[in-house]
Every structure is written in structure tokens, then in C-alpha cells.
Amino acid sequence: xxxxxxxxxxxxxxxxxxxxxxxxxxxRDAADGVINELCEYAVEEALKIKEAxxxxxxxxxxxxxxxxxxxxxxxxxxxxxxxxxxxxxxHGSDALSxxxxxxxxxxxxxxxxxxxxxxxxxxxxxxxxxxxxxxxxTPQLTLARKVDIDGSAVTIERVTDYGYDKVEASLPxxxxxxxxxxxxxxxxxxxxxxxxxxxxxxLGIADAEIAADQVGLASAWSEVVxxxxxxxxxxxxxVKDEGDGGAKAAEFLASKKFI
Amino acid sequence: MDDLLNLDDQLTDEQRMVRDxxxxxxxxxxxxxxxxxxxxxxxxxxxxxPALGSLGxxxxxxxxxxxxxxxxxxxxxxxxxxxxxxxGLRSFVSVQGSLAMFxxxxxGSDEQKEEWLPAMAAGDAIGCxxxxxxxxxxxxxxxxxxxxxxxxxxxxxxxAKMWITNGSIADVxxxxxQTDSGIRGFVVPTSTPGFSAPEIHRKMSLRASVTSxxxxxxxxxxxxxxxxxxxxxxxxxxxxxxxxxxxxxxVVGAARACLEAAVEYATTRVQFxxxxxxxxxxxxxxxxxxVSLGQAGLTALHLGRLKDAGTLQPRQVSFGKLANVRAALxxxxxxxxxxxxxxVTLEYPVIRHMxxxxxxxxxxxxxxxxxxxxxxxxxxxxxxx
Ligand SMILES: Cc1cc2nc3c(=O)[nH]c(=O)nc-3n(C[C@H](O)[C@H](O)[C@H](O)COP(=O)(O)OP(=O)(O)OC[C@H]3O[C@@H](n4cnc5c(N)ncnc54)[C@H](O)[C@@H]3O)c2cc1C
Ligand SMILES: Cc1cc2nc3c(=O)[nH]c(=O)nc-3n(C[C@H](O)[C@H](O)[C@H](O)COP(=O)(O)OP(=O)(O)OC[C@H]3O[C@@H](n4cnc5c(N)ncnc54)[C@H](O)[C@@H]3O)c2cc1C
Numbered sequence: 001x002x003x004x005x006x007x008x009x010x011x012x013x014x015x016x017x018x019x020x021x022x023x024x025x026x027x028r029d030a031a032d033g034v035i036n037e038l039c040e041y042a043v044e045e046a047l048k049i050k051e052a053x054x055x056x057x058x059x060x061x062x063x064x065x066x067x068x069x070x071x072x073x074x075x076x077x078x079x080x081x082x083x084x085x086x087x088x089x090x091h092g093s094d095a096l097s098x099x100x101x102x103x104x105x106x107x108x109x110x111x112x113x114x115x116x117x118x119x120x121x122x123x124x125x126x127x128x129x130x131x132x133x134x135x136x137x138t139p140q141l142t143l144a145r146k147v148d149i150d151g152s153a154v155t156i157e158r159v160t161d162y163g164y165d166k167v168e169a170s171l172p173x174x175x176x177x178x179x180x181x182x183x184x185x186x187x188x189x190x191x192x193x194x195x196x197x198x199x200x201x202x203l204g205i206a207d208a209e210i211a212a213d214q215v216g217l218a219s220a221w222s223e224v225v226x227x228x229x230x231x232x233x234x235x236x237x238x239v240k241d242e243g244d245g246g247a248k249a250a251e252f253l254a255s256k257k258f259i
Numbered sequence: 260m261d262d263l264l265n266l267d268d269q270l271t272d273e274q275r276m277v278r279d280x281x282x283x284x285x286x287x288x289x290x291x292x293x294x295x296x297x298x299x300x301x302x303x304x305x306x307x308x309p310a311l312g313s314l315g316x317x318x319x320x321x322x323x324x325x326x327x328x329x330x331x332x333x334x335x336x337x338x339x340x341x342x343x344x345x346x347g348l349r350s351f352v353s354v355q356g357s358l359a360m361f362x363x364x365x366x367g368s369d370e371q372k373e374e375w376l377p378a379m380a381a382g383d384a385i386g387c388x389x390x391x392x393x394x395x396x397x398x399x400x401x402x403x404x405x406x407x408x409x410x411x412x413x414x415x416x417x418x419a420k421m422w423i424t425n426g427s428i429a430d431v432x433x434x435x436x437q438t439d440s441g442i443r444g445f446v447v448p449t450s451t452p453g454f455s456a457p458e459i460h461r462k463m464s465l466r467a468s469v470t471s472x473x474x475x476x477x478x479x480x481x482x483x484x485x486x487x488x489x490x491x492x493x494x495x496x497x498x499x500x501x502x503x504x505x506x507x508x509x510v511v512g513a514a515r516a517c518l519e520a521a522v523e524y525a526t527t528r529v530q531f532x533x534x535x536x537x538x539x540x541x542x543x544x545x546x547x548x549x550v551s552l553g554q555a556g557l558t559a560l561h562l563g564r565l566k567d568a569g570t571l572q573p574r575q576v577s578f579g580k581l582a583n584v585r586a587a588l589x590x591x592x593x594x595x596x597x598x599x600x601x602x603v604t605l606e607y608p609v610i611r612h613m614x615x616x617x618x619x620x621x622x623x624x625x626x627x628x629x630x631x632x633x634x635x636x637x638x639x640x641x642x643x644x
């Protein structure tokens with residue numbers, strides 16, 4: 001089975017993240033780039049599927065040249081090879097054009113199963129899996145907390161507010177995963193050493209037959225008009241326990257959809 | 260925590276991945292439990308060894324036989340992150356990789372390598388290193404453990420070793436003994452009749468580490484048990500040089516953990532209406548701790564570069580062990596004072612590190628012996644005896 005995992009480099013959530021004042025895009029040089037956390041779960045799931053069913057795991061990353069760190073990390077976890085889509089023309093692409101660029105690349109490199117994290121910690125749109133599936137004309141199985149492969153059928157448990165739905169489709173398909181799905185492995189030292197020798201193919205937009213006028217900031221469908229720093233955190237609410245503390249705590253958690 | 264010098268920016272991507280992998284392991288598998296191990300005086304080696312093995316930590320700087328083949332700086336960074344957990348954990352790894360696997364890898368026969376290295380790299384077999392004796396510590400040349408070869412070629416080992424890390428839990432001991440042709444190393448399966456290894460109790464330092472005596476009572480070994488590749492004290496000394504390199508990095512991790520605890524405590528503990536970190540006396544302590552820590556980190560990085568270039572000399576390793584262990588111990592003691600009464604409990608990592616570092620000060624060449632190495636390097640006058 002040919003599994004492609006889309007892996008994104010994002011600014012480290014532990015550091016201060018900024019938007020650029022000139023074009024209002026994310027300042028990717030201001031913070032250390034790290035692998036998007038949910039992408040690690042996606043890589044882990046791909047490796048598990050490969051371990052159970054055989055095949056090959058390819059990492060697909062669209063991002064600036066410094067995203068190679070992130071690609072190496074995914075390779076060190078155990079992916080077999082990587083494709084790095086990197087082109088200045090892609091800078092400022094919104095979700096629609098990103099999904100177009102990735103879909104074009106996926107058509108070129110081929111796949112049976114595409115796995116993504118359900119969202120990235122920077123943009124947090126959470127729409128890429130759906131857009132990709134639409135563009136590729138494949139089923140979309142999103143927010144999976146469990147994935148099973150049986151021949152050419154893929155079944156997931158899709159997380160919902162009330163529990164989960166069981167969703168089944170046939171391959172090829174696009175799956176997005178949530179944290180509950182697994183515990184991503186740390187790369188072993190041997191994996192880290194082996195990653196140095198794994199092939200990373202670099203593609204520009206022409207290589208992937210991506211039309212220049214459909215990507216980048218100029219052709220984005222959405223525009224950041226204005227931005228402001230988040231207000232400082234408001235003081236917490238203190239609830240006095242007058243014998244009903246438990247009920248109040250439960251009410252609060254339910255209102256936030258934690259329970 | 261900000262290390263002020265951004266030293267880790269000097270690391271390569273791979274070295275940072277090694278750091279993050281070990282740091283993740285330590286924070287999940289070690290930090291939540293190590294205070295209890297220390298209090299109870301135990302080290303769950305059989306549980307941790309396979310996990311360390313699959314991470315690739317055991318014999319990480321060796322090539323082949325299931326070892327990862329990391330560069331020296333990666334090896335150092337891994338030791339630093341292990342010892343940020345506990346010096347006992349780093350000691351386990353140093354002994355396994357640098358003191359037990361290294362001599363087999365470097366001086367062993369092909370059969371010895373095949374038999375032991377893959378199992379030791381995986382953490383399925385545990386090793387120990389027997390050099391120190393009850394009456395010979397800093398001056399091992401006079402050791403009294405002997406190995407006699409009979410006409411059939413077999414060896415008989417007699418004597419005792421003391422202060423041997425991993426001794427009671429080891430599957431294999433690399434033992435150094437006097438022979439007619441000088442000091443030789445022996446690969447001794449601990450199941451051999453006549454071998455025993457009782458644990459040493461009542462230690463107040465490295466409590467989360469197993470330390471033992473080894474007794475050899477007519478231990479019969481085949482001719483193939485001797486390490487063929489080395490004769491003389493340079494055998495064990497070369498192993499110690501490998502392990503000391505790990506120590507001079509490792510203690511930077513212990514010191515960092517202490518400084519982190521002190522900064523965290525100083526910014527949250529309020530006395531006289533302010534965080535104690537707002538008092539100049541406390542800031543002076545923290546500032547000097549950070550300076551020492553940065554200097555120790557720089558020393559480690561520099562020596563790592565020399566080792567990767569293949570030019571690192573034993574006297575430079577002595578420099579690093581002397582300077583960095585002293586710095587770490589000073590930092591630990593200062594950090595302990597910042598924590599007030601909480602600093603004497605195992606609720607915080609500081610006194611554990613502080614006590615551990617007393618062993619690190621002594622083993623692998625005491626501070627005094629490394630001072631004499633530098634003294635000789637400067638004057639040309641050996642002052643050991
Ligand atoms: C927890 C722990 C684990 C250990 N693990 C191992 C192990 O796995 N394998 C192993 O072989 N050994 C191990 N050791 C032993 C360690 O290497 C020795 O303790 C060390 O070499 C010092 O020897 P000693 O304790 O006999 O002290 P001594 O050599 O008796 O020294 C006592 C004091 O005298 C000083 N001194 C000695 N000679 C001189 C001199 N010429 N001039 C000035 N001062 C001098 C020393 O510096 C020291 O301060 C371990 C020790 C400890 C504490
Ligand atoms: C084993 C033990 C037994 C004890 N027994 C008793 C007992 O029987 N009865 C009893 O009442 N107490 C007892 N104590 C408590 C002891 O007196 C306190 O620990 C001590 O007064 C310090 O207080 P603290 O631990 O709260 O530290 P803190 O006061 O929080 O101080 C923490 C650190 O901040 C420093 N600091 C505080 N204020 C300033 C400042 N203005 N400028 C610069 N630095 C500052 C301190 O010097 C220290 O380094 C005991 C403590 C221990 C460890």
C-alpha cells in the first residue's frame with residue numbers, strides 16, 4: 001500500500017508567534033519551525049498501517065526550504081521517503097490554494113491512502129482533508145480516532161460530540177486523525193541516522209504541474225484584512241462550593257464540551 | 260529555560276532530534292518515578308534497559324552490532340539529557356556503553372562481539388566494568404585480582420572488585436586482572452561458578468543505581484574469555500576516557516535541572532511580600548549559576564568538537580571532568596539553598612542531584628587525580644606518588 005502523509009512545519013507553539021507587518025502572513029522566520037503535533041500522529045498511524053499491511057510511507061510537505069528539519073523528523077520516525085514541495089510562488093497560499101497544490105502533487109506521485117492531522121497549530125482551519133478529498137475525487141474520512149484497513153476497504157471511528165460514527169469507504173481515500181488515535185513514537189537513534197540517507201525529492205510548482213496563477217498570496221480567496229494581539233487572559237471565575245460544587249464543575253465542563 | 264548563550268543552536272538537526280528523543284523519554288519514563296527509586300534505593304534496570312535499547316541509547320557511539328553509530332556531540336547531548344533525569348540513569352548508560360560494550364567492541368574477538376554486543380545494544384543483556392578494588396581505587400596499577408592460565412589454556416580468576424555499577428544485575432562483567440603478561444581484560448558471564456556480586460547498601464548518593472562488590476573464587480574461564488586486543492592499564496584507561504566524556508556532558512544536564520528548579524522556585528515563592536527571585540541576593544546566585552552552567556556547556560561542546568575531529572586528548576577530558584563536575588556540584592548546592600526547606604526533600608530534584616554528584620566527583624578519576632593530570636600537563640612533573 002502506498003501511503004502518503006501530509007506533514008506541515010509550524011512555528012513552535014512554545015515561542016511567541018507573529019504575523020508579518022508587510023503582507024500579514026505568518027512570520028515563519030520569527031520562531032523555530034517544528035513538526036505540527038497532529039502530523040506526528042498521522043505519521044505514527046501511517047507507520048502502523050505499513051507495519052501491519054506492508055507498503056511504503058511517503059512524507060509530503062509543502063513549505064519553505066527550512067521545512068527540511070520537519071521532513072527529517074518524519075523520516076527519522078520511520079517514513080521511507082519524502083517529497084518536498086517548495087517554491088517562492090507558494091508563499092501566502094490560503095487553504096484553497098494549498099489543497100490545490102497538494103492535490104496536484106498527490107496526483108503526480110500517486111497514493112492509495114492519504115493521512116493528515118486534523119488541523120495545524122498555526123492556521124487551525126481544519127479544512128484541508130476535506131478540500132483535498134474533493135479535489136482528488138476520493139472519499140474523505142475525517143477526525144479519525146481509529147483506522148482499520150481490510151483489503152481495499154478503510155473504516156474509521158469519527159469523533160463526534162456524542163461519541164463516534166463508524167465510517168467506511170474504499171481506497172483510495174483521504175483520512176484525517178485526532179490525538180486520541182495513537183501515541184507517536186520518538187525517533188530512535190538508528191532511525192535518526194537512517195533518515196540522513198533517505199531520499200527527499202524536491203519539487204517546484206512546474207514539476208507538479210501547479211498553475212502559478214492559482215497559488216500564492218495574490219490568488220488567495222481569503223485575505224487577512226487586519227490583526228491584533230490577543231487580549232490578556234481574563235481572570236478566572238471563582239465558584240464557591242455550597243454543597244453543589246460537583247454539579248457546578250460538571251456544568252462548566254459540559255458548557256465547554258469537555259464532557 | 261533560556262540558557263542565555265543559545266548553545267543548542269550550534270547543534271545539527273540530527274543532534275537536536277537526539278536531544279528531543281532522550282528528553283521525551285526521560286520526562287515520560289523517568290522523572291515521574293525517579294524520586295521514589297532514589298528513596299527506595301532501587302533502579303528498575305530490567306524494565307528500563309529494553310526501552311533504552313530500542314531508543315538506541317546503549318552503545319550509541321559505537322558502529323555495527325546493532326549500535327546506532329552517533330557522533331560524539333550526539334553522544335554527549337544524550338548523556339546530558341539522561342543526567343538531567345538522574346545521574347544514576349546516566350551511570351547505567353555510561354557503564355553499559357562505554358565501560359562494558361566499548362572494550363568488547365574495541366579489543367574483543369569476533370566471537371565476543373557477536374555474542375554480547377547485539378544483546379547489550381538491545382538492552383537484553385546488562386554489563387558491568389570491574390576495575391576498582393577494595394584496596395586499589397585511584398591507583399589501579401597495583402590491583403590484586405589475578406588470572407592464571409593453566410597449560411590447557413583455561414584461565415582461573417581470583418580476587419575482588421568493589422564499587423562496581425550494575426554488578427549485581429549484570430549478565431556479563433568486563434574484569435581487569437593481573438596476569439603473567441600484565442593487566443588483561445576478561446569477559447566473564449556472571450553465571451560462571453565462583454562469581455558472586457552482592458549489592459552495596461546504605462549509599463547516600465546514586466541511590467537510583469546499583470553498586471556492588473564482585474568476588475571471584477576460582478572462577479574458571481575458557482582461553483577465549485580474554486580480550487585479545489589489549490594488554491596493560493591502557494585498556495581500562497581508554498574505556499574510562501570514553502565514559503568521562505559522557506560525564507562531562509552529563510553533569511551539565513544535572514546542573515541545568517537544578518538551575519531550572521531554582522528559577523521556578525524563586526519566581527513563585529513569596530517572602531517579605533515579593534518573589535524571592537526579586538531579591539538581589541537570589542538573583543546573584545541565579546546569575547552565577549547560569550554563568551557556570553554556560554561555561555560548562557561550552558567546555559562540553561568544544562571537547563565534543565575535538566572528539567569528532569579525532570584530536571581529543573586524555574588531558575582535555577580531565578580538564579572537562581574536573582571543571583564541569585565542580586561547576587555542577589556548586590550549582591546544585593546553590594540551587595538547594597534557594598529552595599529553603601523544600602530543598603532538602605525529594606519533592607524537588609535538587610538534593611537528589613546534589614547527592615548524586617558527590618559520587619560523580621569521585622568515580623572515573625577523583626577531582627584530585629584529574630588535578631594532578633593537569634598539573635603534570637602544565638609542569639611536566641608527575642606528582643601522583
Ligand atoms: C557510586 C560509585 C560507582 C562506581 N562504579 C564503578 C564501576 O562501575 N567500576 C569501577 O571499576 N569502579 C567504580 N567506582 C569506583 C571509583 O572509580 C573509585 O571510587 C575511585 O576511582 C576512587 O577510588 P577510591 O574510592 O578507592 O578512593 P582512593 O583512591 O582511596 O582515594 C581517596 C581520596 O584520596 C585522594 N587521593 C588518592 N591518591 C591521591 C594522590 N596521589 N594525591 C592526592 N590525593 C589522592 C583521592 O582523590 C580521594 O580524595 C564507583 C564508585 C562509586 C562511588
Ligand atoms: C529539617 C528542618 C527542620 C526544621 N525545623 C523547624 C522547627 O522545628 N521549627 C520551625 O519553626 N521551623 C523549622 N524549620 C524551618 C526553617 O527555619 C525554615 O526552613 C527557614 O526559616 C527558611 O524558611 P523557608 O524554608 O520557608 O525558606 P524561604 O524563607 O522561602 O527562603 C528561600 C530562600 O530565599 C532566601 N530569602 C528569603 N528572603 C530573602 C530576602 N529578603 N533576601 C534574600 N534572600 C531571601 C532564603 O535565604 C532562602 O535561600 C526546619 C527546617 C528544616 C529543613
